Amino acid sequence: MGNINISGLIVVIGAPGSGKTRIAKLIAERLGCGYLNVGELSLEKGYILGRDEERGSYIIDEERIREEISKMEGTIVIETISPHAVPKERVSLVIAVRCRPSILLGRLRERGYPEKKIRENLEYEAIDGPLFDALQIADASKIIEIDGCEGNDEEIFDALTGIRRGIGRFNWSQDFLSILEEI
Numbered sequence: 001m002g003n004i005n006i007s008g009l010i011v012v013i014g015a016p017g018s019g020k021t022r023i024a025k026l027i028a029e030r031l032g033c034g035y036l037n038v039g040e041l042s043l044e045k046g047y048i049l050g051r052d053e054e055r056g057s058y059i060i061d062e063e064r065i066r067e068e069i070s071k072m073e074g075t076i077v078i079e080t081i082s083p084h085a086v087p088k089e090r091v092s093l094v095i096a097v098r099c100r101p102s103i104l105l106g107r108l109r110e111r112g113y114p115e116k117k118i119r120e121n122l123e124y125e126a127i128d129g130p131l132f133d134a135l136q137i138a139d140a141s142k143i144i145e146i147d148g149c150e151g152n153d154e155e156i157f158d159a160l161t162g163i164r165r166g167i168g169r170f171n172w173s174q175d176f177l178s179i180l181e182e183i
Helices: 020-031 038-045 062-071 101-110 115-126 129-137 153-160 173-182
Strands: 009-014 034-037 048-052 057-060 076-080 091-098 143-147
Touching: 009 020, 009 129, 020 034, 020 076, 020 091, 020 153, 034 038, 038 057, 038 062, 038 076, 091 129, 091 153, 101 115, 101 173, 115 129, 115 173, 129 143, 143 153
Parallel strands: 009 076, 009 091, 034 076, 091 143
Antiparallel strands: 048 057
8 A cells, every 4th residue: 555645624514325435434443633524513512403303303503614614733534414514624535425325225214214315315316415525615626436335445545545536427317217116
C-alpha cells in the first residue's frame, strides 16, 4: 500500500445503509485520526430542529453542526448524509459511498425503515445523489466514489493513495429499474 498523506476533513457521504460507517471507521483507524458521526454529534449536543415523523428521522441543525466542526483541529473522518453540515473550506477529500439499489433495498428493510424512506433512499442512490452531494462541498479532483456493496477494503486504500481515484464509476439505473415493482 502506498503512503497516505491527507490532512483536514475527510468526508464520507452516502445513503443510509450504503456502508458509510464501516468505511469511515476503517479509514480513521488506518490513518490514526479522529472519527465523527454527524448524526451522533447532533443528538449529543442537542442540535436538533425537530423530527420528521413520516421518515422516522431527526432534522439536524446543519449550521450549528458546521460551526462545531469548524472549531475542531487535526485530521478528522466525518460520516454524514448531509453535505451542508460540513465546513467545505476545510474539506480535503470526499468519499462518496455507493451501493447497488437492490442490495440497499435489503439493508434498509433489515433496519425496519418505512417504505417511503426506503424508496427515497433508493432513488437518491439511483440518480447519483451521493456524488451530487459530494460536489456540493468539493471539486471533482477531491472526490472518490467507493463501492460500499462489496466491502473491498483495498479498493478504499488504493483510492486514498491515489492509485485509483475518480468519479462517474457507477450507473445503477438498470438495477434500480429491476426492483421498482418491489418498492
